[in-house]
Amino acid sequence: MLYDFGILVLALIILAKSSNITINNAVKLSKLSGISEVAIGFMLIAVSTSIPELSIAVISSVQGSNALSFGNLVGANVTNLTLIFAVLAFYGARFKMKGIVEIDKAIILTSMVALFLIIIGKSDLVFGIFCISLFYMFSSFVYKNEIKTGNVHGLKTVETAKAIFFIVASVFAIVVSAHVVVGASTGLAKDFGNAETIIGATILSLGTTLPELT
DSSP states (O other): HHHHHHHHHHHHHHHHHHHHHHHHHHHHHHHTOOOOOOHHIIIIIIIHHHHHHHHHHHHHTTTTOHHHHHHHHHHHHHHHIIIIHHHHHHHHOOOOOHHHHHHHHHHHHHHHHHHHHHOOOOOOOOHHHHHHHHHHHHHHHHHHGGGGGGGGOOOOOOHHHHHHHHHHHHHHHHHHHHHHHHHHHHHHHHHHOOOHHHIIIIIIHHTTTHHHHH
16 A cells, blocks of 8 residues: 555656646747747647646556546546635736636536536547547637737747657656556555545546646
């Protein structure tokens, strides 16, 4: 039990650190192109911080631990909409009304998707294609509206190459650490006799949301 817990904590630390490297270089790459912060946050930062959940979802599904991934996804979203927003509130974060409206639309629609998934009780290829299409629509909308505020210019070859290298290397580290996280979480669930969903919604979700918290 202690072994699994220790491995899990270490893997989560590596996963969070690798995610931060990915985020920092994604921001650097985006700013070199002059894309606005909203577009950076929605498309690149959001995708970068979701790589841990994505990696865990793929690996756990392949290994037959779907409950672990589902618990992680639900727990991570709850953490993001409560704990992370609480931290923003403590620091007195202010948002433009336009940005708040766009965020509200995204939250409402994606919440309905999650509710629909719970109601039907299963997911398949058609549902997956629908979700990907929805993500594409949101990304296209934000990009078209926010790219106008950016000052797009040519990329500097050396800086761009360095940013891309660190992104690729850190994503690789995320995938490897996610593989270790899934194994340790499954072992921990067996040690405690708890369902994998509970482990995913608690310890695992707190660990995978460290990038957003940072």
